[in-house]
Amino acid sequence: MNTSQKETMKRGEFLRSLSLGTSTLMAFYCMGTMTSCSSGEMDPLTTTTPTTPTTGTGTSGLTGNATTSAGAISFTVDLTNATYSKLKTAGSYIIIGDLIVALSTTNTYAALSKVCTHEGTTVQYRSSENDIYCSNHGSEFNLTGAVDKGPAVAALKAYKTVLSTDGNTLTVSA
Numbered sequence: 799m800n801t802s803q804k805e806t807m808k809r810g811e812f813l814r815s816l817s818l819g820t821s822t823l824m825a826f827y828c829m830g831t832m833t834s835c836s837s838g839e840m841d842p843l844t845t846t847t848p849t850t851p852t853t854g855t856g857t858s859g860l861t862g863n864a865t866t867s868a869g870a871i872s873f874t875v876d877l878t879n880a881t882y883s884k885l886k887t888a889g890s891y892i893i894i895g896d897l898i899v900a901l902s903t904t905n906t907y908a909a910l911s912k913v914c915t916h917e918g919t920t921v922q923y924r925s926s927e928n929d930i931y932c933s934n935h936g937s938e939f940n941l942t943g944a945v946d947k948g949p950a951v952a953a954l955k956a957y958k959t960v961l962s963t964d965g966n967t968l969t970v971s972a
């Protein structure tokens with residue numbers, strides 16, 4: 799038997815043992831997850847991108863409507879809710895429905911349309927510049943929505959923001 803044959807046998811033995819090992823592992827895995835598999839739950843390894851609610855009645859931390867397709871923008875977010883508590887930190891922002899809501903580095907709230915007026919990309923808040931930026935072609939907007947730098951030429955629509963006296967509720971409206 800030459801070296802090549804020995805290696806072939808070794809590989810074959812290895813693959814057989816691996817196959818047995820895999821089958822055994824799969825059997826244990828299925829036994830362990832039988833309940834969740836049969837109930838139709840997702841694989842625990844599956845991940846999803848977190849999103850904020852767009853409409854709500856309060857239980858999710860949002861009350862009202864944050865999408866233009868559902869009527870006038872008018873909503874309140876509970877800043878003590880984990881989903882929105884980031885908006886208590888200066889220099890942070892969250893996309894809520896069709897809006898970008900930011901607490902500037904100077905502690906003022908801004909709520910603007912999230913849709914870049916150039917070609918519709920979702921904009922982002924840059925704490926380093928304290929402005930709104932579109933990563934697609936580099937447009938920049940100030941926190942009133944006005945264009946600082948093109949190619950965008952039209953301003954982002956701005957919405958009113960009112961912080962409750964206790965600082966725990968932010969109301970956004972047209």
Ligand code: FES
Pocket residue numbers: 914915916917918919932933934935936937948949950
């Ligand atoms: S889509 Fe925003 S700059 Fe072009």
